[in-house]
Amino acid sequence: MTKRCEWCGDDPLYRSYHDHEWGVPIHDDRRLFEFLILEGAQAGLSWLTILKKRENYRKAFHNFDCERIASYTEADVARLLADSGIVRNRLKIASAIKNARAVLGIQAEFGSLDAYLWRYVDGLPQQNAWPSLAEVPVKTALSDMLSKDLKQRGCNFVGSTICYAFMQAVGMVNDHTLDCFRYEAVKALSRQ
Template sequence: MSRCAWVNPNNPLYIAYHDEEWGKPLHDEQALFELLCLESYQAGLSWEIVLNKRQAFRSAFFNYDVQKVAAMIDSELDRLLANPDIIRHKAKLYATRANAQAFLRVQEEFGTFEHYIWSWVDFTPIDNPVKSFRELPTKSDLSERLSKDLKKRGFKFVGPVCVYSYLQAAGLLNEHEVNCQYQ
């Protein structure tokens, strides 16, 4: 079975994530919000660490119900700092609430976040199969422009590297390796 070389073959969560989620066009609002949050937690860390804590993050943030997360108060976020099952980075936890609030504003303006995000690629995934993931940049002109727009809208921890990874994971960029059977 051939998959992208960046997948840790010893981690069943990583394998399932690659095979069932990564790079598949994502259109569900809740899933788009969750993925944006998870990508923001990755800043400075490995994706595998975030993925291993995903279930705990879901519990901590109401399964990423954007309305509930947007309404969280400081004391709820501060309590999460004692939860050893998640990444206890105060700015990232507070960014989750800020991102939920910004997400709701985007939904209000564009009808859905899906419409907003997919409009950046003319509603069609960009195919860019590569021989090795090592050939891929960490950011692009698209991720830089989108990052700037997201920040202008109040999103946090959405630098161009995070946004590039988000675009790949959400299937807006199809960058599976050419040998990968999941491309």
């Protein structure tokens, strides 16, 4: 039987996400922005809820085109609030627009969202070695720093816990547990 991180349970969508995406380093600005928005949307909800709505989010938010989202108007907010395929929370929708505008500023300053984010880990994923899920932190000093900086740049829904979940998702840290079949495979990606 394949041993996975305990958090992904038995749901096929969750397992697929765990087996193929979680912890794999991402360097594409659009995908990084997507995860930043989805992690914020997840606040107070389960990640599985967001995974089930991810394709709807991609459609509703123009495939996470940062420039397009940054130019959204009140008409777009109204459209999104009426879209049952996403989390219809006015604050989270407004946050996605505000974060898009902040990301445009980050891209202008650093050349890319990728360059800005990955400098926090010197361009290489941090390799953790957690024996069990109970030992995996929900935030770290590094996620505290990222959260603080993102907030200073105008982002919302980027608390330290959200930032750490983001860092795990996009492969900035490898938090697969040692007994998980993906641990070594994800670790090997940092050497490529």
